[in-house]
Amino acid sequence: MNQPGSTPAKDKEKTTKDYASYFQTTYQPPSLKDAKKRGKEQINIVKDFAVDEDLKKIGAGKKFYIRTYGCQMNEHDTEVMAGILSDMSYEATTDMKEADLILLNTCAIRENAENKVFGELGHLKPMKVENPDLLIGVCGCMSQEESVVNKLLKTYDQVDMIFGTHNIHRLPQIVKEAYFSKERVVEVWSKEGDIVENLPRVRKGNIQGWVNIMYGCDKFCTYCIVPYTRGKERSRRPEDIIEEVRHLARNGYQEVTLLGQNVNAYGKDFEDIEYGLGDLMDEIRKIDIPRVRFTTSHPRDFDDHLIEVLAKGGNLVEHIHLPVQHGNSDILKLMARKYTREHFLELAGKIKNAIPNASFTTDIIVGFPNETEEQFQDTLSLVKEVEFDAAYSFIYSPREGTPAAKMKDNVPHEVKKDRLQRLNAVLNEISLRKNQAYLDTVVEVLVEGESKKNPEVLSGHTASNKVVNFRGPKHLIGKIVKVHITDAKTWTLSGDLADEKAGVV
Ligand code: 5AD
Numbered sequence: 001m002n003q004p005g006s007t008p009a010k011d012k013e014k015t016t017k018d019y020a021s022y023f024q025t026t027y028q029p030p031s032l033k034d035a036k037k038r039g040k041e042q043i044n045i046v047k048d049f050a051v052d053e054d055l056k057k058i059g060a061g062k063k064f065y066i067r068t069y070g071c072q073m074n075e076h077d078t079e080v081m082a083g084i085l086s087d088m089s090y091e092a093t094t095d096m097k098e099a100d101l102i103l104l105n106t107c108a109i110r111e112n113a114e115n116k117v118f119g120e121l122g123h124l125k126p127m128k129v130e131n132p133d134l135l136i137g138v139c140g141c142m143s144q145e146e147s148v149v150n151k152l153l154k155t156y157d158q159v160d161m162i163f164g165t166h167n168i169h170r171l172p173q174i175v176k177e178a179y180f181s182k183e184r185v186v187e188v189w190s191k192e193g194d195i196v197e198n199l200p201r202v203r204k205g206n207i208q209g210w211v212n213i214m215y216g217c218d219k220f221c222t223y224c225i226v227p228y229t230r231g232k233e234r235s236r237r238p239e240d241i242i243e244e245v246r247h248l249a250r251n252g253y254q255e256v257t258l259l260g261q262n263v264n265a266y267g268k269d270f271e272d273i274e275y276g277l278g279d280l281m282d283e284i285r286k287i288d289i290p291r292v293r294f295t296t297s298h299p300r301d302f303d304d305h306l307i308e309v310l311a312k313g314g315n316l317v318e319h320i321h322l323p324v325q326h327g328n329s330d331i332l333k334l335m336a337r338k339y340t341r342e343h344f345l346e347l348a349g350k351i352k353n354a355i356p357n358a359s360f361t362t363d364i365i366v367g368f369p370n371e372t373e374e375q376f377q378d379t380l381s382l383v384k385e386v387e388f389d390a391a392y393s394f395i396y397s398p399r400e401g402t403p404a405a406k407m408k409d410n411v412p413h414e415v416k417k418d419r420l421q422r423l424n425a426v427l428n429e430i431s432l433r434k435n436q437a438y439l440d441t442v443v444e445v446l447v448e449g450e451s452k453k454n455p456e457v458l459s460g461h462t463a464s465n466k467v468v469n470f471r472g473p474k475h476l477i478g479k480i481v482k483v484h485i486t487d488a489k490t491w492t493l494s495g496d497l498a499d500e501k502a503g504v505v
């Protein structure tokens, strides 16, 4: 296990170059090798988070801007960091140019996600030159990677702070250090992670809320960096989660999404109780909140009890995101997904039987090492058989430190691109067909806001997670309304308010 992070000395004489050598000798970067050793470290539940008195005013008169990349877990972490910064008297801004503190909350899942961040840091350099008091921080999954930290230290001297996914609660101290030392602060704990319960939070809007139910992932799919960047699976206690959902319900939220990298492994780490995601959902469905979602599931952990509970319906929505990743059992084995094509098809059939109106979405990777045309065809045939409502499809991207990165990345890029296009054509054809089945039906839509393309149009989701656009008065935002579907495209439905006078269900 690494030492729990460290910060460089505050020697003002040192140049950036000196610091690079300093880090090499005394700073231990996050280690993927260490992250892989699971199980030894005690998980602590910390309930006494508070911003130190002397740091509560440190941001007075200053503004912060956080750019979030990647998944909902990062969105969630951004809400927490915004909460902490607000407790330090910082004010949020949506204009990067007027910010005194900029954080990039990064994603490491694919190379192009990382390239976007390095590109953005390039754009920030002139801002830093113009305003040396501007503080720039890199946090999130990329900062858990030793190669990234080394690259930032070596070539991105505009970065003042680098901190990891386990260090978010240390943000006040990190910012203080960065201000007063005027030198770079690096704090990346390569540990399995604690659970910090009472962190402040500025949620985006008051319609939909994320509720983290567990952290980390122990699945170690061979292509994936997440188990290394997010630590060991650790579940929050049910009573803390239920209290948070109740709090959102009391505050008028219409929807919660229970979050975890591997959400249906929830509870497996409890030593004192036998309690899983099915049990938790069975309790949450009794809370008076119209919609409850959860993401992301792993097929291997999708047990019968969970299906049974989801089939009870009510506020448990009929949308299931179930990443399959591939349709060929040999590739699934190389990916260490721990299920076969047949097992996935059986599971999908079981869920469809129990919840006949369920909509299914998935994640798929093409061009994994050694993937043959025939094996790729298995992905196409699986997609056709399951008929996913929608899917995120990706070209395989080798991630340093993962087992797959040691395999020869032997599918030529042109072939990968071609397979992705062919896969998307099949997926899109099915999505369109599935959406067309909604024509001339009336659906319930949670109105989330104005459509991004046209402020005259309102936009929201059905319980089955279809995007619906329609014209209506703005006061419907945050309400669940009935919409008559008149048009169906590949990714969106549109229609008219079913009862313009009543409007609200
Ligand atoms: N290359 C491409 N796609 C990846 N994913 C995870 N790791 C990689 C990788 N190395 C995809 C998986 C996962 C989704 C969040 O990102 O499909 O489900």
Ligand code: SF4
Pocket: 217, 218, 219, 220, 221, 224, 225, 226, 227, 261, 262, 298
């Ligand atoms: Fe990554 Fe998901 Fe596999 Fe965990 S289960 S290793 S997060 S793809």
